[in-house]
Every structure is written in structure tokens, then in C-alpha cells.
Amino acid sequence: MDYFQMSEQELRVHEASLAEQYEAYKQQKLKLDMSRGKPCPEQLGLSKEMLDTVTSGSQLQARDGSDYLNYGGIDGIPEAKELFADILGVSPKEVIIGGNASLNMMHDTISRAMLHGLRGSKEPWAKLPKVKFICPSPGYDRHFAICELFNIEMIVVGLTPDGPDMDAVEKLVLEDESIKGIWCMPKYSNPEGITYSDATVERLARMTTKATDFRLFWDDAYNVHHLTATPDPLKNILSACKEAGNPDRVFIFSSTSKITFPGAGVAVMAASEDNLNAIRKQLSVQTIGPDKINQLRHVRFLKNPEQVQLHMEKHAAIIKPKFDLVLDKFEHEFGGSRIASWSKPNGGYFISLNTLDGCARKVVQMASEAGVTLTGAGATFPYGQDPRDCNIRIAPTYPSLAELEAAIDVLCVCVKLTSIRTILSKSA
């Protein structure tokens, strides 16, 4: 039913009934957490065998005879570079393998740019009066947190089903030399679940930037994280940059956090050899190198892109029913209501729910009081400021189906109640 076609009387009756339901949920003293995109225990179980791939009896020699248990190598073992190069569609020389967190590689890349500059920099970014990043939003809160840490001013641009609003992006980078980067989640984006179109990828690769050291921070976190048998295609950004004559424009990041383990995974970055050689030089001062044995575990377990794909299908089999449950509930509760719209992603970890303007913060607060923890409203925008206060990020993977159902029931009641009250307050 269309809430905007209901009479005040009808709305008030509905409100009373919803308020009763809400109070009943509160009595259940639920404790459900949907705040972060976390794999569930069954997903973690899929990779436990990896822990058996390296034991005291294992062969731990590299091809060159060196021992992976000893010193040597700062940018990853060759086998791991080859595997991730295949997955990302780049060459092994265009890959650096890190420790557990791709976030760490993103942070450190910006930290290095601040202190030492990048290829093409006139000076280190920290010496400039102002550094700005474009932040297509809704987006990933941890990207925005890095900008805040480094006092990088964030410029919001909209996110369309094809990617960032490219007209806006092109205009901004053409005119403003202080814009040094853009955060991109090109595939199954957090939280919208959109995948950049070929045209978007090409325009990002090709566009003219006033800054000589502008970079795409390409967080390809959900590269192989499909939910359907017909994955979204994504054009290869490094190839596109090379073709456009801007080979150094992009830093690609990815990790196995949601392939194997968030608590014991492997992170990777990819870029032009020139870009990476500059980083390798700094890495050789920063560290004696990453954990090589955990890289070896990953290579032995994941083997090749085909095996990775089969492995990811097992993940999808576990989490697809959770996405379906949320989407079915939303359709059932909100279909035709005009009080909510939501994403229907083909992959990734999130469903993005948009309420009526001015409702998101209240909904998240109400849900929290009924024991359902959601990602903080506003978190998907720079500085935590959702200009329309309407976006709520749903992370359906961690809870069990039963818990998820309970949580979404609570959420739906909170959305409906808040919507009705908003409509009533406006008509008053």
C-alpha cells in the first residue's frame, strides 16, 4: 500500500499497531549485529583446510632455493604474485602482496604520498596547503576515515548505477589541482552494490586532471564475490589507464578477507611497474617483509582463478539465501509503499536501504533500542553526514537466517513507524 495515499486516520491506526509490534520486539531483548560486512562461521569453515596446507613437514623452499621461513623478499612470494596477478588481470610485476589488511596498504599509500609524494608529485602532499579527494557516496566509511585522519578534504559526488557521476568528477579534476584522488569501489560497491560501466572505467582512465599526481584508489574488494551465475563484468582499469596514456593513474587494492579469513588473510595491491618500484623502494626501508608462509598457505589452498571461483560459489551458496531473505522481506513490507527503496546487488556484502528523507538516523536509533545494531546512519557519507539522512547499510552475511529474519522484521517496523510519523508531522 502506498503510504502517501493513506488518510491521516488510516496512518494513525497503522502507527498504533506498529508501535505495539515494536514494543513486543523490545520485550524480546534481541541482541543482533548487522553493523559490519562479516563472513559467518559457515563461510569461515570453507577455508579451514587452508590451515593444513603448511605444516612442520611441508616443503618451504622457494624456487630460488631460499627458505620462506627466513628473511628475504619484501613484496610477496612469486607464487602469490602470480595468483593475484591472474585474478586481477595484471602481470606479476604489477603486484605487491602485503599482510592481513588491504586497508593498511591503502592507508600506507596515502601516508607515503603525504610524506614523500608520488610519481608525478611536485612535492609531498603534506607540504601543500590543501589536499582533496573525491568521494562517490554512499561509500565505504573506512575510506572516509583515512581521509579524515590525514586531514584530506572530501568532496561528495553522487553514485549512479554506472558508477560515480562522471560529469561532476571530470569537471572537478580538470579545475582543481588540489584534488589528488578519488575513492572507487568499482565492483559490487559498498554499500550500493553497483558495478562501474565500461564507459565509467574509460572516462576515469582518460579524464584530464589538473593535478600531475592524481590517482584512482581502486578498492576492488569484491572482485570475485558474486551472488549470481551471471557476474557483473568490470573493465580492467590498469589496461584502460595504459591505453589512455595514463599508466600510473591507478592503485588497485584487494584482499582475501572475504575469500579466506578476515583474521588471517592476505592483501594485495596492483599498479604500473613504475608506481610499484617507487613503493618497493620505500617498503625496503619500512619493513623486512610480510609473512611469507601465510602467502604460501593461500597459494596452496586457492591454487588458481578457477579454484577461487569454485570456492566463491560455496560462499555464495551460504550467503545468497540471506540476501534473498532481506530482499523478499523488503519487497513484501515496502513494495508499493513509496517509503523505501533498496539495492538488489549481484555480489558483494551489502544491501543499501533508502528511507524517506530525514528518517535514517531515527530508524537506526529505534532498531538499536530494540537490540538490532545496524551500521550508524550517515556512516556511508564523508564526515558521517548523509545530506538527506536516508541511507542505511544492511550487512546480511553474519547472522543466521533466523536471526536475520528477526532483525529485518524489527528494521521494517522501525522504518514504517518512522515513515508514518514523518508523514504525519509534515501533514500536521
Place this chain on the structure above:
Amino acid sequence: MDYFQMSEQELRVHEASLAEQYEAYKQQKLKLDMSRGKPCPEQLGLSKEMLDTVTSGSQLQARDGSDYLNYGGIDGIPEAKELFADILGVSPKEVIIGGNASLNMMHDTISRAMLHGLRGSKEPWAKLPKVKFICPSPGYDRHFAICELFNIEMIVVGLTPDGPDMDAVEKLVLEDESIKGIWCMPKYSNPEGITYSDATVERLARMTTKATDFRLFWDDAYNVHHLTATPDPLKNILSACKEAGNPDRVFIFSSTSKITFPGAGVAVMAASEDNLNAIRKQLSVQTIGPDKINQLRHVRFLKNPEQVQLHMEKHAAIIKPKFDLVLDKFEHEFGGSRIASWSKPNGGYFISLNTLDGCARKVVQMASEAGVTLTGAGATFPYGQDPRDCNIRIAPTYPSLAELEAAIDVLCVCVKLTSIRTILSKSA
């Protein structure tokens, strides 16, 4: 025999015979590397069982019920904090556990100080016209490399058998506000093998510094790496700083690189809770956390300080004969010659050899030409500049006893030959 008592004729005869020996070594086409302090294969073997402590069947739940395979926790698992707190003599709240490399933690600590400042900083170090560190020398080349990367000016002070020349240090830090830190290797220092006296530790903790954010960068790399049954005692620096009313003065670093594996170890830093809370806040933006499973492996294998001590005795049993071989050779070849002096460490990874002034570079070059790679001459001083060109760092742990003997034979001939030529050129 005292080379300075030999006649020119005697020296020339000796030179000819040594030159012949050197040519013979060259013919052997040796390929021996003593350039870095690396554990040997037998040492790595001591910890291989650790790889079996976590398997697919293992209990991987934390005490609070969370799964170590999943997200959560940015500063290390509680069990690891407790173990390393016990080893370092601090409280678990005064510990952060990192990834594979303590060097990474040192680098990042300075990087954060540059960009964000430390507790007590008036502004981030990168905003200052000049930042300086005191570098007791000979010291560790990787410390100096970090300073060079960040354009931190290095001030050399001498290293005595009790630690840095404290009269010089106290004077410098009292007068110069731009001096923000000092590199300290307090126990079995690289390369001298000295351990700081209680008085040195107390003076470092107590001294008045002009900078309000001065720090001791306390690289306690060889904390448990004894070679004898009577280890050098080292006064607890964090306690000393607290007693002196300077609880925030010290950052302690250590790792298991030479306890378990350089290629798959665990790094740790310790400091006051206030210091660490500031870092934890930044870490929560920088990373989703370190590999928790490798920390668990270490806890299960190393168990407690007593077990660590037993484990380190096994290391000592392997490497002590190598140190003895070098020291015996030096005594035999150089005893009474007055052309060389050397350290006799009770622990750590190095023997420091001092030649006549102006000889080190030539010796290392000659040895290299005969197939024996030593640490580059000068590497133990800031900017690679050994003012007397006399210090050579010997890393005896990696080669087998037979290889080591061959390498030291070559080295001894190179030292003697270079010394004679130097004496002759001066008397000419």
C-alpha cells in the same frame, strides 16, 4: 706478533705470502654470505612444530567467544599481549602486537609522528623546519635508513661498553629542541654486542630534554637472545621512565624474527598506556588488524617466558660454536698484532671487528672479490660514513661451521694484507 714492531723487510715478506694465500682463496671461487644476521636452517628447524599448533581442527575461539578467523581486534590477541608483556616486563595493556616486522612498527611510529605528532608534540614533526635523532654508533643500518627516508638529521654519538656516551647525549637533548629521538639497542647491540648499564638506562629515563615530545626508540631485538648461561642484565626502561616521571618517553620494540621465523613471525611494541592508546586510535583507521592466527600459533608454541628461555637455549647451542669459531680465529690471527680489535658478545647476532683506521672499506672489497660477502663497510654508521673507516660487522649465524671457517680465513688474510699495506704506505 705486533705488526708495528716488524721491519719493512719483514712486512714485505709477510705481504707476499699473504698475497699468495689471497690469490689461492680467489681461485676457490667461494660464495659465502655473512652480510646479514640471519638464522641458519637448523635454527629455523627449532620452530617448525609451531606450524602444527593451528590446524583445521583447532579451537580458534577467543575467550570472549569471538572467532580469531574473523574481524575484530586491532592491537593483538589477549594471549599474545600477555606472553609478550611477561617477556618484556610490562603489563598487557602496555603492549601492541603487530604483523611480521618490528621494523614496520618503528617506521610507522615515526611516520605517525611526522604526520600527526605524538603525545606532547606541539605540532606534527613534518611541519618543523628540522627533526634530528641521536644515533649511537656503530649501530643498526636499518634504523639509519628510516631516518634518511624521513629526512631526519642523524647526530652520531659514541657507544661505550655501558651504552651511548651519556654526557654527550644529555648535553645534546638539553640544548636542542629539534632532537626528537634516539635509537637504542639496549641489549647485545647490533653490531657491538654491548648491553646498557643500569646507570645508562636511568640517565636516559631521567635526562631533561628540550623537546616536549622526545622519545627513546628502544629496539630490544635481542632481549632473550643469550649466548651464555650468565645473560647480561638490562634494567627495565619503562619502569625507569615511570619512576623518573617520564612515562611516555619510551617506545619499546621487539619481535620473534630470531625466536621463531624471520619470514613468519610476530612483532610487538610496548609503551605507556597513554602512548599506546593514541596509537590504537590511529591503528583503527590504518588497518582492520594483524593476522591473529599467527599470533595464536606463537602463543601455543612459545607458551611462557620459561619456555621461551628453553627454546632460546637451543638456538644458543647451534650458534654459540659459530661465535666461538670466529673469536678463536681472531685471537689466533690477530692476538697481539695491534691491527684489529673485536667484540666478545654475550648474546645477539654480531661480532664487531675494528681494523686499523682507513682499512675497513678495502677489506670488505677484497673479501668480496674472493667471494665472501660482508656487510658493507660504513653501514654501521649514519649515512654509511664510518669516520675512521675501521668497523666491519660480522654475522656468523647463517653459514655452516665449515663455510664460516673458510669465510673467516679469507677475512683474516684480507685484514692482514690491508693492514700491512697501510703500515707500509705510511712509513714510506
